[in-house]
Amino acid sequence: MPVPSPPKGPAQTVLRYGAGLSALPYLLVLFLVQSRYPGGALFLLCAAIGPLAAATFFAAFLRARSRDDRVPDPVLLLVWGGITAMEIHALVPPVARSGIVPAALFFCLALRFPPTASIPAILCAGAWLAAVPGPFAQEILYTSAMALIAGAGGFAVRGGRLGRGREADRVQDAIARSRVLVLPWEESGNGGLPAGGEMTEDSSLLRRNEELKDGIRRALEGLLPLTGAGHVGYLARSASPGTVLHEGILLGGGSPVPRVFSVPDTYVPVREATVFRKSFLEVGPGAGRYAPWKSGPGSAPTGIAAVPVFREGVVEGVLLALRDEEGPWRDPVIPVMELAGHFIGREIERLRELHQGDRYFLRGDWYHKMVRRMAEVGTEREGEPADDLRSRRERVYAETAEQVRRQVDAGRVLLVESGEDQRNGRIAWALSSDGGGPGAAGPESLGDSYVGWVIRTGTQRIFPGAPGPPRSQGVLPGPWEREGERSFMVLPVEGHVGFRGAVVCTHTEEKRFRKRHAEVVRDITRVMQLGLSHVERLESLTKKATTDGLTGLSNRKAFLERLADDLARLDGRHPCAVVMLDIDHFKKINDTYGHPFGDEVLRGVAAVLGKGVRKGDAAGRYGGEEFVLYLHMADTERAREGAERFRRMIRQIRFPREGREVAVTASFGVACAPHHGNGVEELLKRADEALYLSKQRGRDRVTVYPG
Known part of the structure; x- marks a missing residue:
């Protein structure tokens, strides 16, 4: 390359x-x-x-x-x-x-x-x-x-x-080192990916931790004969939430295989090295008081030594050596252990830098992929149906949940959305190995669950699921819980627009989530908010392009597109109706009371039409004082009844003007498909002809084509 x-x-x-x-x-x-x-x-x-x-x-x-x-x-x-x-x-x-x-x-x-x-x-x-x-x-x-x-x-x-x-x-070596730093999984021989699939920050960290353990093991193998100790080990602060332990690996006792062991933070040699940042040495009968375990080899030591391992002036861990045999140490044990600790600290620094390179590359990779997918929401290709606001939001939720589950290896991901009342919420999206989808449409009570507390206080919580006293309250409301889930991570998501609520990650294993996982999820939710802002902007632009600015109904272009789609879908197999109406003597109203009052009349009539149509129907402003209705699955008789109902509702409207009330009426024309035609222009022409007959016959009436 x-x-x-x-x-x-x-x-x-x-x-x-x-x-x-x-x-x-x-x-x-x-x-x-x-x-x-x-x-x-x-x-x-x-x-x-x-x-x-x-x-x-x-x-x-x-x-x-x-x-x-x-x-x-x-x-x-x-x-x-x-x-x-x-x-x-x-x-x-x-x-x-x-x-x-x-x-x-x-x-x-x-x-x-x-x-x-x-x-x-x-x-x-x-x-x-x-x-x-x-x-x-x-x-x-x-x-x-x-x-x-x-x-x-x-x-x-x-x-x-x-x-x-x-x-x-040297150039080739430099290139190889750079590729290992940025693309470490290229060594796996699996097409640039690890055996488990896509490389993530978590799998990168596991890889670097394994390399670090291997380097520490080699250092302990060299330290064991130099000190003459029976056991040597390396300990670091446990990363598991809620634990007060130092964990690490121990070598010795006649076994070439290192084993995992742990001691409490209060263990004196560890406390001396971590809290007071100084070496600890005890030789003779008094060393038995500091035995790290109660039975087996090393339970009655004749000497114990511990030194801190520093990285950039910070204590990263502790080197521990135990001597079982009587007599002095083979060499000055503290200087030898400090030298070994120096090299371990350098190895930690090297691998941290490598992991940082992995992290920057991987985070930039998923970030750009996610931003690109968010930008694709609402940009339909030719021939594809346009998404509504709900489906666009759900596409953003689905991508967010998938990215969270992939990056932190969660068993289940819940996007819990709350409204103004933060005591209630709904599952906007849930994703697990069984699949994903939205929860119930309506909000549910969060009760005294921790997810409700996190939403109200804006504080994240990680529950390791380790054995201990039972929690007095559940992490999730009862209907949302699943059997076998032990680890939980709950992060608040705040924002004036977009999504407000929490992200919940669950897993069946104990101690599955760490603070680094919370940082990744928080970055993903920021991209989610960016995507939702994009969706709301698209919806705002769409609404401006399809809505009449004065009345709030669909404009002529949007209504005709909707009518064409519905007629094509029905294809003459089911009835429907088009109703055109015109406010009677509207020019006289404008001339008498002024155009602002005329606009108020248009808004009042539009409000009646918008509230009166059924689900599946549509209302729009056709132009001037003319409005148009689409009545879904309505034959001639039902269309007449619907138009008559709207006529009576308009007659009942009263508009206050200079201490008195002004009433208006409207004339209606009805055309039905498939009896009067199947095309948009044909039905509109028939409805307009029927409306003209209503005007000729005295106004304030309904006429069905052909009259």
């Missing part, structure tokens, strides 16, 4: 070549000025340019080395650094007599550059040094000999290095 170099812009290219090629004119100008004005102010000013340029390129080189997105270029530094060294040789006689500048300069040029570039450079530098007056007469012979000897040595070393290919090997 080649390592791409960062692209250079035109300005950088001009600077690089211009600064390098200007070295020869600078040397020529400096020689002429020195010949004419030796020791003058002009000469000193010119001579200062070389060191200043070298210092500038040296600072640029250091800045490039400190950045991860830049490859340092040493060419300009070498060119102007060599010029500065040549000036020092010419101006400082002790340096000139030592001959160190020609020797080092010619050797470095031959070593760093190929012969096609280094030989002309050596000749030019040698000519300049010979031409500038020096401390002795035979300068040209001296520099020529130095050029020959040092240049030959540089060429010889360069040829040997290229012959062995060390530079290429």
Whole structure:
């Protein structure tokens, strides 16, 4: 895999070549000025340019080395650094007599550059040094000999290095180390994935922990014969929530296989090392008081030693050594253990850095995948039906639950949504090995469960499920519980928009969840809120595009699209009706009372229509004072009855105006499918003709086509 170099812009290219090629004119100008004005102010000013340029390129080189997105270029530094060294040789006689500048300069040029570039450079530098007056007469012979000897040595070393290919090997090693740091699972031989499937932060941490255990085991194997102890072990603070133990591995007792053991935090040797950060040593009969277990080898030690293991000044763990035999330790045990602890601390630091690299890569990977899927919600491809708001939200919930379950390896994931009353909630989405889907539509009482407490207080809780006194209240409400679930993690999700409630992760194993899992879930919920915000924005835009701004009903375009879809779905097999209505004498109302009052009348009539339609029906504003209704599964008689009901409701509306009430009426025209037509335009035309007949016959009436 080649390592791409960062692209250079035109300005950088001009600077690089211009600064390098200007070295020869600078040397020529400096020689002429020195010949004419030796020791003058002009000469000193010119001579200062070389060191200043070298210092500038040296600072640029250091800045490039400190950045991860830049490859340092040493060419300009070498060119102007060599010029500065040549000036020092010419101006400082002790340096000139030592001959160190020609020797080092010619050797470095031959070593760093190929012969096609280094030989002309050596000749030019040698000519300049010979031409500038020096401390002795035979300068040209001296520099020529130095050029020959040092240049030959540089060429010889360069040829040997290229012959062995060390530079290429180092590049390949660096690439391999970088890939192991960023893509550690490539070593698994499973197409870049671990045997269990997709690599996650949890599986990466397990991998690094196994590597750390292997490194600690090797350190303990070397420490055991050095100290003469019967048992040596390494202990670290338990990561299980609610525990006060130090856990680790123990080696010795005649067994080559390490075993897991634990001691309480109050164990004196451990407390001395962790709390007081100092070594502990007890030899003789008093050591028996600090036996870490009550029976078996090591239960009656004659000596106990413990030292803290530091990483960046923080106590990471404790090295423990127990001696069973009488007599002194084989070597000064504390210095030996401190040295072993130093190497273990370095191993911990190395593996933490590797895991951090895994974590950054994996988190960025799932984050970008999840954001991309959230952005795809609501962007239907051609031919696909458009999602409604509920289905879009559920797609976001499903992706969130799937990502949580994958990243923390949870047995079941619940997204619990609460409303304004935080004592009630509903399962917005549940996911387990049996599948996923939404819970009940209505809210349920959370009672005195911990999930309700977490939602109300905004405090996360992790329940390890370890043996202990029974909890006085359940983590979940009774109907949501499942038999066999022992570990729980409950995290609050807060927000003014999007989702408010909690995420619940469960597992049948004890001590399954840690704080690191909570951090991952919290990051996932932030992406979920981003997706829900996207969904609500789409819904807002959709509503603006399909809703009449004055009345709140569907606009003409949206209504006609809905009517076309329903007619195509019914396909003439079932009846339906289209009703058109027009407010009587609406122009007179506007002229008499003003357009604001006319708008109020339109809103009042629209409110009656919007509230009066059944589920499956639709109401829309057709234009001006005209409205249109779609009555689903309604034959001619039912359509007439429905239109008559709306006519009576409109007659009952009263609009207050200047101390009195104004009433309005409306005329209706009805057309039914399939009797009067099956197409949108055909039905609308028939309904409009029936409406015209109602107007002709005196208004405030219902007419069914053909009249």
